[in-house]
Structures are given as structure tokens and as C-alpha cells.
Amino acid sequence: MYFNTRDSYGLIARILHWLIFFLVAGMLIGGFSLSYLPSNGLKSFVISIHKSIGFTILLLMIARLLWRLYSPPPRDLGDSLVLNYAAHVLHIVLYILLFLQPLVGILMSQTYGYPVSVFGIFELPQIIWKSPLLANFFSKVHTVIAVLLTVSISIHAAAALKHHYIDRNRILIRMLKG
Template identity: 65%
Template sequence: MFKNTRDRYGLIARLLHWLIAVLAIGMLLGGSLLSILPSGGLKTVAISGHKSIGVIILLLMIGRIAWRRINPQPRDLGSIPVLNYIAHLVHVFLYVLLLLQPLVGILMSQAYGYPVSVFGIFTVPPLVWQSSSLGNFLREAHSVTAVLLAAFIAVHIAAALKHHVVDGDGTLMRMLKG
């Protein structure tokens, strides 16, 4: 079953969720290691891979949002309306941050005068002018967004575990097995 139903997530929603989750968590961990790598070949390759995966996350998120717009979401399983509302807000923030983080990274790289090539297949067209002051601002924004994204991912994981262990309501299993 590819599409969601009232009670389950379909295969496409689940695949997009887990693929983006693994890539985003890997990027947050990998991005924090970039600053400690010495300049040179390995760091250059790592940064190139980081940029490529960032563009892929951005494209996957655009696809995920499009899929969500045409595919109904399963009903909330939580019984407390205010907690359901908070859960929806957390999802909105996650989506915004998962779009913003790679976009800011792309703009930062371009502002510093570095192209963003996706595994050598294509290069993202320039979206901003070259400016070290703009690059510095975007670097800070990229760092702040990374911290916020990590925090919201942690909240999301904690809530999923709470639903599974404390509430036993099947929320986590819907995303694991559909």
C-alpha cells in the first residue's frame, strides 16, 4: 500500500520519513565533525559530500511536502487535543528546519564563492552574490539552524518513544510497519 489511510502511513510516506531522518541525523553528526578535520583532501571530499547530501535532503523534503499535500494524513492517536496540537507544531518546525538547513547551507557556500555540485552530476545555479559578510551571516544561521533541528529531532524521537512505551497507542508502529 503506497498511500496513507486513515489509520496507517503508506510505503512512500514511511520511506521518505526514514530516508530523510537517517540523512539528516547523519548530516548533523557529520557537519559537527567538519570543523575538526584538517584542511586538505579528506576535508574537501567531506565538504563536497556534505553539500551533495544537503541538496538531496532539500529535494526529498520538497517531494515529501508535495506527497503530503496530495495524500491524507492518518488520524491522531493521542487522546489529548493540546498534545496533538503540539505534535503538529513540532512537525511544522521539523519541516521548516529540514528545508531551511540545506537551503542556508547552499546559500552560504555560494556566498563564499564555492559552487554546490551534487556528486558531480549537476551544479546548483547561483542563488546569491558572492560576499564574505553574507557568507559569515549564513554560516551563523546554518549553525543555529543545526542546533534547532537537532533539538526538534530529539523532541520528536522522545515523543515517539513516549507514545510507544508509555501510551502504547501504536503511533511509532504506524511509521515502522504502516
């Protein structure tokens, strides 16, 4: 039930997959909306929530990677070797982007000179010095990764829907219901 089997995803992998999906979708929508907010108390509050959830995503991604190593995913179901391979590459890309994005966010905040507090419970240690030049660089990288994430997630989700509605195989179902 909790573990992945040869044919399906277990409860832990499914909860992590969909929880991270909802959080990341919210972060992308919230993040891109930030520029439309006037600089006031509300914007500072939204950024502090953004930073806290972003750090939470990093922790969840570490848990997810460890779980994947402990309980390997099920066998491929797609008919095409090339597309199966492409799907694996895209999964690796998604992992890389979701590790990089929170790290770059933390580096950006700290180089801007702002601390990163996680839900007001604790503050992350300073891992880099204040530098407006570097902050500007990390800010650009944060935007580029956000765009790459949006594109990769869209391709990944479109492929999942194609498997379900066109190929009519169990790929989406085994990630939804196991």
C-alpha cells in the same frame, strides 16, 4: 499500501520519513564533526558529499511535502488535544527547518565563493553574489538551524518513544510498519 489511510502511514510516507531521518542524522553528525578535521583534501571531499546530500534532502523534502498534500496523514491517536496540537506544530517546525537548512547551506557556499556541485553530476546555478560578510552571516544561521534541528528531532523522537513504551499506542508502529 502506498497511500496513507485514515489509520496508518503508507509505504511512500514511511520510506520518505526514515530515509530523510537517516540522511539528516548523518548530516548533523558529519557537519558537527567537520570542525575537527584539518583543512586538507579529505575535508574538501567530506564537504562536497555534505553539500550533495544536503541538496538531495531538499529534493526529498519537496517530494515529501507534495506527497503529504496528495495523501494526507492518518488521524491523531494521542489522548490529549493539547499534545496532538503540539505534535502538529513540531511537524511544521521540522518541515520549515529542513527546507531552510539546505537553502542556507547553498547561500553560504555561494557567498563564500564556492560552487555547489551535486555528486559531480551538475552544478547549481549561482543565485547570490560572493560576499564574505553574508557568508559569515549564513554560516551562523546554518549552525543555529542545526542546533534547533537537533533539539526538535530529539523532542519528536522522545515523544514517539513515549507513545510506544508508556502509552502503548500504535503511533510508532504505524510509522514503522504501517
